[in-house]
Amino acid sequence: MGKVIHAHLTKPIEGTRQRDWYFSSITAVYTVLTAEQVGASLGYLLHAGLSGNGTVITKRAIIKQSTLISGRRGSHVADGG
Template sequence: MAKVIHVHLTRPVARTKQRDWYFGSISAVYSVFTPEEVGATRGYLLHAGLSGNGTVVTKCAIIKQSTLIRNARGADGGNDD
């Protein structure tokens, strides 16, 4: 299982209308957004307790870490219904 960082923007960002973003790491969040747009620095999020499906709420965003659940390869016969 892999972790997923979900960023829900509570304030608009000028270059996008999209509110929900999904990343594979905290560092990846900062490849798209600045600390001002997220409302927290990378260092803060790394130490804020996101592991274990934690949540951080800032003035600009709600940041959650969750586990991505995948099906075992071939377990369903290849159907993607």
């Protein structure tokens, strides 16, 4: 299992209607979004307590870290995996 960072923008970025973005790390957020769009700097989010499925709410976004669950190849829920 890995982690996923979900950034939900309270207002979409100009030119797009997309409000939900998913990233593999906090650092990856800033390869697409700016600190202004997120409402927080990289340093702030790195120390804000997102680990352990935490949430940070800014004036511009809700940022959550969650566990990414992936299935094994050939496993099926119905037959117990």
